[in-house]
Amino acid sequence: MTDVVIQRVMRHEGRLVMMAAVAMLVGVAFMTIGLRGNLAFVIELRAARLAAMVLVGVAVAVSTVVFQTVCANRIITPSIMGLDALYVFCQTALVFALSGFGFAGIDPRLHFLGNFTVMTSLALALFLPMLRRRFDLTLMLLTGVVLGVLFRSLTTLLARLLDPNDFAVLQGAVFASFNTVEPDLLLLAGVITVAGVAIAWRARHILDVLSLGTDTAIGLGVAWRGTAAGLLVLVAALVSASTALVGPMAFLGLLVVSLAERIVGTNRHAILLPAAALTAIIVLVGGQTVLQHALGGEGSLGIVVEFVGGIVFLAILFAGGRR
Amino acid sequence: MIEIAGVSLALGGSRILDNVSLTVPKGGVTALVGPNGAGKSSLLSLIARLRPLQSGRITVDGLPVDTTPSRQLAKIMAILRQDPGVASRLRVVELVGFGRFPHHRGRLTAKDHEIIAASLEQFDLSDLTPRFIDTLSGGQRQRALVAMTFCQGTDYILLDEPLNNLDMFHARNLMRTLRRIADEHGKTVLIVLHDINHAASYADRIVAMKDGAVVASGQTADVIRPDILESIFGFSMRVEHIDGRLTVLHHA
Numbered sequence: 372m373t374d375v376v377i378q379r380v381m382r383h384e385g386r387l388v389m390m391a392a393v394a395m396l397v398g399v400a401f402m403t404i405g406l407r408g409n410l411a412f413v414i415e416l417r418a419a420r421l422a423a424m425v426l427v428g429v430a431v432a433v434s435t436v437v438f439q440t441v442c443a444n445r446i447i448t449p450s451i452m453g454l455d456a457l458y459v460f461c462q463t464a465l466v467f468a469l470s471g472f473g474f475a476g477i478d479p480r481l482h483f484l485g486n487f488t489v490m491t492s493l494a495l496a497l498f499l500p501m502l503r504r505r506f507d508l509t510l511m512l513l514t515g516v517v518l519g520v521l522f523r524s525l526t527t528l529l530a531r532l533l534d535p536n537d538f539a540v541l542q543g544a545v546f547a548s549f550n551t552v553e554p555d556l557l558l559l560a561g562v563i564t565v566a567g568v569a570i571a572w573r574a575r576h577i578l579d580v581l582s583l584g585t586d587t588a589i590g591l592g593v594a595w596r597g598t599a600a601g602l603l604v605l606v607a608a609l610v611s612a613s614t615a616l617v618g619p620m621a622f623l624g625l626l627v628v629s630l631a632e633r634i635v636g637t638n639r640h641a642i643l644l645p646a647a648a649l650t651a652i653i654v655l656v657g658g659q660t661v662l663q664h665a666l667g668g669e670g671s672l673g674i675v676v677e678f679v680g681g682i683v684f685l686a687i688l689f690a691g692g693r694r
Numbered sequence: 695m696i697e698i699a700g701v702s703l704a705l706g707g708s709r710i711l712d713n714v715s716l717t718v719p720k721g722g723v724t725a726l727v728g729p730n731g732a733g734k735s736s737l738l739s740l741i742a743r744l745r746p747l748q749s750g751r752i753t754v755d756g757l758p759v760d761t762t763p764s765r766q767l768a769k770i771m772a773i774l775r776q777d778p779g780v781a782s783r784l785r786v787v788e789l790v791g792f793g794r795f796p797h798h799r800g801r802l803t804a805k806d807h808e809i810i811a812a813s814l815e816q817f818d819l820s821d822l823t824p825r826f827i828d829t830l831s832g833g834q835r836q837r838a839l840v841a842m843t844f845c846q847g848t849d850y851i852l853l854d855e856p857l858n859n860l861d862m863f864h865a866r867n868l869m870r871t872l873r874r875i876a877d878e879h880g881k882t883v884l885i886v887l888h889d890i891n892h893a894a895s896y897a898d899r900i901v902a903m904k905d906g907a908v909v910a911s912g913q914t915a916d917v918i919r920p921d922i923l924e925s926i927f928g929f930s931m932r933v934e935h936i937d938g939r940l941t942v943l944h945h946a
């Protein structure tokens with residue numbers, strides 16, 4: 372019996388080591404391919420972008436895994452809670468109120484913290500009622516979906532009223548992009564992400580138990596409501612930090628978690644969390660490298676990831692339906 | 695000792711449990727019987743704090759189940775629900791190992807591995823350890839769940855129809871194991887049973903429920919009587935002593 376366990380653990384860990392190696396390779400490729408011009412400047416710029424991609428990748432991957440486990444659903448993403456939609460709406464409202472010029476002039480730190488606060492507040496308003504009453508996850512998710520639809524329609528309404536220049540500024544702000552990253556923000560987002568990921572890692576065994584189902588988890592001594600609420604707040608903080616840093620990445624989480632699950636073949640969080648994070652780094656950094664050098668464009672990685680992620684999502688749905 | 699005092703439960707506007715009071719003494723096997731919808735599973739999930747208590751009071755070993763930390767309760771009480779769907783894709787050995795979680799909270803010790811192995815052996819699962827739960831037969835899966843509950847190593851064990859899907863051999867094996875841990879280790883077993891003869895031959899006490907209330911409770915021989923059984927189940931049946939065992943002839 373123990374032989375089986377040990378063999379399996381070694382296989383999973385072997386896969387993780389391989390993924391880490393690929394992630395390193397991709398990182399080196401991103402930093403070194405096509406270096407020319409002012410080396411110090413280019414390297415600094417690339418390092419900032421790389422750091423942003425690693426942060427966002429890890430935050431999105433970890434938050435998606437945790438969210439899926441708490442919701443007991445492997446084809447769900449935290450963006451169902453309406454946080455992305457709220458972010459886009461806030462940017463639209465800001466551009467509307469301040470014009471594109473005024474929007475561009477906002478202190479980036481203030482902007483980041485403002486976005487972060489608004490998004491986490493919404494999440495808290497959604498989750499905290501569950502600490503008091505018998506908590507209905509479906510109801511909470513449904514509320515999130517409805518709020519998302521509301522924010523999206525308000526956004527459309529406001530966007531219609533913008534003049535073309537302001538609209539272009541808005542587009543730049545709401546499509547995830549790693550082309551311009553403020554070092555200050557990197558630090559802020561970094562602190563939040565590292566703290567969040569550390570908490571998720573400490574909770575890895577509890578996450579395993581949660582995935583057995585609510586009743587079994589309670590029977591095994593998990594204080595379900597408090598734990599689930601705490602984990603959802605964690606998800607909100609991670610999603611908000613990464614969205615405030617680069618913009619919404621709805622499908623990235625779904626894409627990388629399902630890929631990671633297929634690669635390591637286990638739901639154990641000690642394996643799945645790092646595997647999903649590594650997959651996200653590989654996808655983001657690899658994608659950006661290809662975008663930058665092979666396609667030669669300044670295109671937005673966010674759009675590409677959404678596109679590929681959307682297709683993978685459909686593929687999972689169809690594959691799941693056939694099983 | 696499990697003490698239930700004045701417990702009522704209303705769900706979706708209908709009364710599921712009506713002022714139930716009951717004491718299950720420490721040590722021994724107590725069988726909970728009664729028709730479908732009597733409220734047996736509801737009562738068990740209240741005792742096991744799977745559902746919030748609406749009114750009344752429940753203590754296990756003196757600990758109130760609604761205020762004692764879940765983790766502390768998990769070390770003294772284990773529950774197997776009637777139909778616990780296993781959401782996660784797990785192997786038998788992993789599932790059974792989760793029973794040890796309240797004790798190690800993540801890192802299994804050598805002792806945990808020993809207990810897991812013994813539990814697998816006990817329920818005839820040794821050949822199935824590397825298999826995924828969703829590839830097992832109904833009875834094999836049920837045995838894995840029972841093994842997981844046993845692994846928890848608690849003084850109080852609540853089992854909701856654990857004989858579901860089990861063949862005669864494994865049903866007998868489970869009942870004998872329960873009898874043994876109650877006799878040798880002083881464990882307290884509260885088990886929901888539909889097979890009245892299993893209750894009659896293995897239980898020390900029987901509690902009968904009907905329409906959300908306890909209608910009979912006492913030593914096995916005092917409850918396994920034709921008049922009481924008829925009032926619970928609604929048809930008459932014969933009760934005989936066969937080789938010294940109480941036997942209910944309910945097939946006629």
Ligand SMILES: Nc1ncnc2c1ncn2[C@@H]1O[C@H](COP(=O)(O)OP(=O)(O)OP(=O)(O)O)[C@@H](O)[C@H]1O
Nearest residue numbers: 705706710728729730731732733734735736737776
């Ligand atoms: N969530 C719910 N909402 C409304 N009614 C419920 C709910 N859960 C259970 N009930 C009702 O409560 C009653 C008791 O259910 P319970 O599961 O406790 O019965 P039981 O004695 O375990 O029956 P069985 O022998 O069939 O397992 C049933 O009439 C059932 O329909």
Ligand SMILES: [Mg+2]
Nearest residue numbers: 734735776854
């Ligand atoms: Mg039942």
